[in-house]
Amino acid sequence: MHPRRPTEIFGLFAATTVLPGVGPKLAMTLEKRIGTHVIDVLRHLPVGIVDRRARPALDDVVDGRIATFDILVVKHDKPPPGTRRPWRVMCENETGKLDIIFFHARDDYVSRMLPAGERRIVSGRVELRTAGGQKARPQMAHPDHIVRPEAADEMPTIEPVYPLTAGLSPKALRRAIEGALQRIPNIREWIPDALIQKQGWPDFATAMDKVHNPVSEADLSPAAPARARLAYDELLANQLALTLVRRAASESMPGRNFAGDGRLTAALAKSLPFSLTGAQVRAIDEIRQNQQAPRRMLRMLQGDVGSGKTLVALLAMLHANEAGAQAALLAPTEVLARQHHATINKFLTPLGIEAKLLLGQGRSGSAVRKQIIAGLADGSAQMVVGTHALLSDNVGFADLGLAVVDEQHRFGVRQRILLGQKGEGVDVIVMTATPIPRSLAMTAYGDLDHSRLDEKPAGRLPIDTRAMPLDRLGDVVTRLGRAIAGGKRAYWICPLVEESEKLDVAAAEERAAALARALPDVRVALAHGKMKSDERDAAMNRFRDGSAQLLVATTVVEVGVDVPEASVMIIEHAERFGLAQLHQLRGRVGRGKDASSCLLLFSAPLSGTAAERLEVMRETNDGFVIAERDLELRGPGEFLGQRQSGMPEFTLANLDAHRDLLALARDQAAAMVDADGAPHDRGLADLLLSLFERDSAVRFLASG
DSSP states (O other): OOTTOOSOSGGGGSBGGGSTTOOHHHHHHHHHHTOSBHHHHHTOOOOEEEEOOOOOOGGGOOTTOEEEEEEEEEEEEOOOTTOOOOEEEEEEETTEEEEEEESSOOHHHHHHHSOTTOEEEEEEEEEEEOOTTOOOEEEEESOSEEEOGGGGGGSOSEEEEOOOOTTOOHHHHHHHHHHHHHTOOOOOOOSOHHHHHHHTOOOHHHHHHHHTSOOSGGGGSTTSHHHHHHHHHHHHHHHHHHHHHHHHHHHHSOOOOOOOOSHHHHHHHHHOSSOOOHHHHHHHHHHHHHHTSSSOOEEEEEEOTTSOHHHHHHHHHHHHHHTTOEEEEEOSSHHHHHHHHHHHHHHHGGGTOOOEEEOSTTTSOHHHHHHHHHHHHHTOOOEEEESGGGGSTTOOOSSEEEEEESSGGGSOHHHHHHHHTSSSSOEEEEEESSOOOHHHHHHHSTTSEEEEEOOOOTTOOOOEEEEEEGGGHHHHHHHHHHHHHTTOEEEEEOOOOTTOHHHHHHHHHHHHHHHHHHOTTSOEEEEOTTSOHHHHHHHHHHHHHTSOSEEEEOGGGSSSOOOTTEEEEEETTGGGSOHHHHHHHHTTSSOSSSOOEEEEEEOSSOOHHHHHHHHHHHHOOOHHHHHHHHHHHHOTTTTTOTTOTTSOOOSSOOTTTOHHHHHHHHHHHHHTBOTTSSBSSHHHHHHHHHHHOOOHHHHHHHTO
8 A cells, every 4th residue: 555645535625625735715716617626626637737947048049948957046137126027036057147037026035045156946938139230148937947056856856737717826726736636545446457468557546647747748748658557547437428328217117109190190100291311210210219118218319410310309209299299399598489480380391290399487488388288187288399388287198108308418418317307207308400429429429329310301402511711701792792682591600709608799789770771772680699689589579570681690590480581691700610610500591492601701911720620610501510520610618618517527538539448438338337226336326436537427327
């Protein structure tokens, strides 16, 4: 046993205030950037190193490099009181001269740290300054380290570099991390010995020590043994949690055989004016097999924009109705719920069936709402579309057989299970119009089976996508006016402004007013998230029925707006949007018979990543290709941004670099759970989840 290792695990879950130098103020800063517990500090890994081993002659220094010098302090050039001139300390050694610069320095600090006539070892970034055409003289502003020659061993030669935030200094963070490393106990190993030996991995405590004390750039690589070991730990915890969630859901509520007679699904298929795609047929068959199996269905239906997910879900809902059970579709917003309700009822009209619409309190008449709730309770309402109102305690079902959750990424794991608990053996389908890379799908939705709609309906034309700098805005407005005069309808999406929705709204209102002035013959509608829902719906309806030809909006139109007649999409400051969001916005056009176009307006110069994003949009209309590129460009932690509340956040694993480890983790997680859905070793499972699974909802559900 390591002599300094404690024996209790609880120290890792203590508040950060137990760490050296961490008081209440610094703890609040750590909470914003890193987390609230000691284990969160340990999971905050370095992203680079500073190598202080270089000790060049002062006459041979390289501008901008980190270097270390043993110098003699010659004299101080102290600035007069009230001036902004920096404090300059002239130093030298046998190889040349060095000026050390301090801005806004305190008297006692500079004099104490660098007393004239004494030697010191200093380390920091060296810069060369030329004065009056003379040879550049090296200077160092605010050295990173100043130590006495006899204390030279106290200065690190290799120093890890961490992501920081305002109020968090490298020195304070490093002190906290060193304290956290001292609290790592000797704990049982959860990885099989054979796998550890095959991969050449250290134990958990040693791995943590190594990742926080790198000695070369190679130690920062995802493939470095210590980093790979911790990445595997995090992936294993994620896969174990999802395995337990799935088994718990399946075991606690065994499935039922929903075997319909085919009369409703056949009638709907016969009434369609088009043929189903091969992908739709395949997904419908997979879902039907699940519905007729004794095991409860938990399936994700992924489909690109316009791939026909709603129709596949409707056929599954009708199949449940044929078996005598009810079906419900949960949407994240009122706009999307209304859109689904209208689309579904259009399909159902030839069958003489009507789906009900249930919104929040006050969003539909109280008498109508009570009637719908009563119909769900007594079974007379067989199909319902709704918002979070469906999750309310006062909403019950006579016999709910299928729950469909749309735009799953806007819900957490707990919500998707909650609706499934409103009946006995309820089958669950979650849908997303945001294609998810396979590796992320395994981690975020590893508790689900997957169906992918990767074909577009016949006749759907690709969208012509182009990028143009904002300095040509006048030309764009002129061409837009011509297009609308020719009978087209267009969206103008306003930019994301910092992180303030108020500023987003102001930008949208300003753009709408400017376009109305520039195009006096065009009727302009405005829609944004701060409007009352009645006003926003009215604006969208004006655009939908053609009484407005141009809709200026924020990203409120990203989902839920289906206007086949709209064929032009203009996205202002497209460089501020993520790839997935750009693809979703572009998907609002190209839904009708006319050829459609998307114009990405950008502010030059573009960063490398922003330029790559716009290039990907120009190259392909395939959402699954775009999803993979989005993951490569942004990384799993940012994938689809903060709205992706159902997605995992990984701090130790890199899904692109650790895909092979993900498959190993999934296999081990399955082996850790018995046939009854419980972990073979509950204590070890709880330990693993506590250390590495960051999604509290998943931890809660997995804990049983």
